[in-house]
Amino acid sequence: MSNDSPKLTPRQQEIFELIQQAIATTGAPPTRAEIANQLGFRSANAAEEHLQALARKGVIELVGGTSRGIRLKAGTLRGLHETRRAPASAGKSRLGSLSGLTAGNLPLPGLEQLVLPLVGRVAAGHPILAQEHIEQSYAVEPSLFTRTPDYLLRVKGMSMRDAGILDGDLLAVARTREARNGQIVVARLGDEVTVKRFQRNAQGVTLLPENPDFEPILVGPDTPDFELEGLAVGLIRKDF
The missing domain is CATH 2.10.109.10 (Umud Fragment, subunit A)
Known part of the structure; x- marks a missing residue:
């Protein structure tokens, strides 16, 4: 991420990368239950708390009324793209397919x-x-x-x-x-x-x-x- 990007905790970064991977692979974000299962949380509520934190930091948008209502924001995607171009971090991030623009x-x-x-x-x-x-x-x-x-x-x-x-x-x-x-x-x-x-x-x-x-x-x-x-x-x- 660029220097202007919000600082994420290691767990938030892990969830953020999981969201990117799911979108790039399947074309859709993961559900809360899938995040919890993938990262070993006891319940989907724990995943929801981390998603809310990511939304407050402005790197994702949560869309109500759908189990996969997670979108990467345009500003975040631009930062990811700039980071991917940098030699020191090439290949670390995968761009989300469903951007929410x-x-x-x-x-x-x-x-x-x-x-x-x-x-x-x-x-x-x-x-x-x-x-x-x-x-x-x-x-x-x-x-x-x-x-x-x-x-x-x-x-x-x-x-x-x-x-x-x-x-x-x-x-x-x-x-x-x-x-x-x-x-x-x-x-x-x-x-x-x-x-x-x-x-x-x-x-x-x-x-x-x-x-x-x-x-x-x-x-x-x-x-x-x-x-x-x-x-x-x-x-x-x-x-x-």
Whole structure:
């Protein structure tokens, strides 16, 4: 972290790095129970106390109403990126994938910008980045992502609520046709584009929601028009 960053206790630093690792690996922050289990706490309440301390120090933001409502703040991510560039600390930090940025904070003056198209409604049989699908463009800071995104997708619905992905959010997506189990993906089923957690087994692919009010989507060999469009690598929350 930069010299201007808040000083963390060793335990807070451990939790902070665990959050970064979970986001970079799976595309979503850990739950309190997962933090407690990973670090040997007796209960999730102990993890919550440390998270509240990190929030007070301004390095994370806690979002109510969701078990994975933990976001790395933009200023923290910039500090991490600067630290990663320093030779003495190269490789020590991994950048969080779901950044918790708001479009009201973008673009960031004096920093290199990446211009991403915002994809709206997608027509069946057309590439997702076809010109007719592009609503507008946003300028973002490239260093906020572990992997450079190719486009933004407007999230519709609350099926990924418990991963901290809400209706109206702009999801940063890196194009790919492959995914590992547990990653958050963008998939196309006909003319519907959906954001779900990816799971593959011998029977096929299951697209898992992060909200108990929604059912998993089973994708078998005979499912027509299924395409994996990309991986979630960031999130922009509009505040205007």
